[in-house]
Amino acid sequence: MKAVIDRFEEDKAVLLVGEDEDIEVVFPKAYMPKDAEEGDYLSVSIAVDREATEAARAEAEALLKDLRGGI
Numbered sequence: 135m136k137a138v139i140d141r142f143e144e145d146k147a148v149l150l151v152g153e154d155e156d157i158e159v160v161f162p163k164a165y166m167p168k169d170a171e172e173g174d175y176l177s178v179s180i181a182v183d184r185e186a187t188e189a190a191r192a193e194a195e196a197l198l199k200d201l202r203g204g205i
Contacts, residue, residue, distance in 0.1 A: 135178045139170055149176070 137149040137159070147166050151157040170176070 135180075137176045137178050139166075139172050139174050139176065141172055151178070 135151065136153075137151040138155055140148045140150045140158070142148070142163060143160075145163050147161045147163045147170070149159045149161055151159050
């Protein structure tokens, strides 16, 4: 997916995302590349972390079981 940096506002970066650059996304500036500037194009990749998801679900289930008295 592509995005372009439209502008910076304080500690936020406003990105225009999608083929038509018609979706505005506000992103923390701290996570942007240090040399990023307004007008720069970014390559964006988002993926599901199955391992972390399963670990979080297992932890939640264990906590619920504990709250229910081991049932």
